[in-house]
Amino acid sequence: MTTTARVELSAPPVAPRARRRRGLLGLLAAPTGFLALFFLVPVLMVAAYSVGLLTLLPHDLYLSLQPWRDFFASETHVGLFWKSVRLSVVVSAVSVLLAYPIAYALALVAGRRKYTLLLVILAPFLTSYLLRVLAWRVILGDEGLIITLLRDVGVLGPEGQISWLFYSPFAVYVVLAYVWVPFVALPIFVTLDGMDRDLLEASHDLGATRWTTFLRVTLPLSVPGVVAAFVFVFIPTIGEYVTPLLVGGPNGFFFGNAIQGAILQGFDWQFGAAMAMFLVGTVTVLLVLFGRYLNVRAVAE
């Protein structure tokens, strides 16, 4: 009796299934529509534009692979690409090496303070990027902390300089590693923190030393975090052009600078579009290879 009354009361005007479907569309429409229009379509337009399916500037080529041919034929540009790959690999690797012991300490040694300490590590990452880059100018620059110090102790003469220290590729490497290292600690921390502690106990009980336990249990289990960290640094770094402009000097010119130059200064947009698409291709390959390690959700939590 009561059951019937309840059904009558809450009987929906529309069949529940149709209602659910409408609700689904309502939720789906805005976010996916927005991203389709302002993310997917523009990226596809770059692809179309790079082969002249689409033209914008008066001198743009119509239906032509010329921009791509130019790119692959240009030793300078392909060279810059590899220079950026090297930068990204080194910066990612150095950040991971620096961040790993930190993440280990937080996840497995710190105990209850770990989240507070994690926030201490992450906070600099959340402050202004330009500012952190700028800070290194004060440290590495011509009249900066290091040079002044070396002059004071007499290692350098009063007007002495170290040419590789600033406005150099070295400065780009240091600054980018500095910028990314707190972020890298995060995914590594998450995998180590989610690890089953009993495994460590078990390994110990079976007579393994701490080093053996680390090498044969902890390290293999943390691989997903390490790979995720690596990829998440690699992707932004390979297109990096702001940091090179600020601290790189004449030799600190990378692939991102070539793209930015072609678009914003050279008005060689199709060539720039081809290079940009080449980056998309590189990133796609990377994601196909390592995608299964990227547990974005785990990192967010």
Add this chain to the structure above:
Amino acid sequence: MSPAISPGGRRALWVGFWVFVVFLYAPIVVLIVFSFNDRSTVSFPWEGFTLRWYRAFVENPTLLGALRTSAYVALLTGLATTLLAIPAAILLVRRRFAGKGLVTGLLLAPLVIPLIVFGVALLILFKNLEASTGGLVTVSRYTVVVGHTVVALPFAILTIVPRLERIPPSYEEAARDLGADAFTSFRTVTFPLIAPAVVAAFLISVVISFDEIVIASFVAGEDTTFPLYLFSQLRLPQSLPQVIAVAVVVMGVSGAIVVASEVGIRIADRRLEAELGVAAGEVATLTGGTKGAA
């Protein structure tokens, strides 16, 4: 006796940890210290304490204009991102449908595109729209808002999702059974429970937008955001000190916002856990009671 670390290793690890913290914070501290140096270039030697750089920026109209533009862009971005992130998070947590994997991929894809590529893509899109609408759409602060919203959206979604996951769907179902329509049950039950995460998502989007320079440098048109202004000044050593003074203020404010929202969401989470515990207990007593009566 920990199998993770020996006592000596523990000591070494903590020394390493604090050295690392110093490495992270030293450059920022150096910058803050130098913003008080009474010298017209940001460099050694130390020539005394001054507040003149902080005073100078208050009187610099271009700088204030750039700050205002960025504040405007960041607030609009925060609003748009939050409005899009709420339905997206509900979709990911509460619904099952064909093609969910693809939709999830699309929603998170902006995380894995190099910003320079996305900047170029937006420029090409908006230049096309400009050509086809006869100049009705043109690159400006509003196109920056669009770009920043795309960039911030995955972060906002990933902020709301974990919170939503902890709220039992039975709460909404109860509201529906009591006759509330979908929107009412969202407004009166779900939203108040996810509100802390929504606020955090908004703040994170604001902070991301306020600091973003790559997208802005491609699609800001004639408008100048604060990072663009900062960037243009970084090449002129003489205007550096006052720029650094503002930047220190901005950095402090945005850092405080982020830390506050992180701490806030953690407190809210703990409170939710406690409430859920109580609620579960009540349900148990109720069902137990009914069974007893029957």
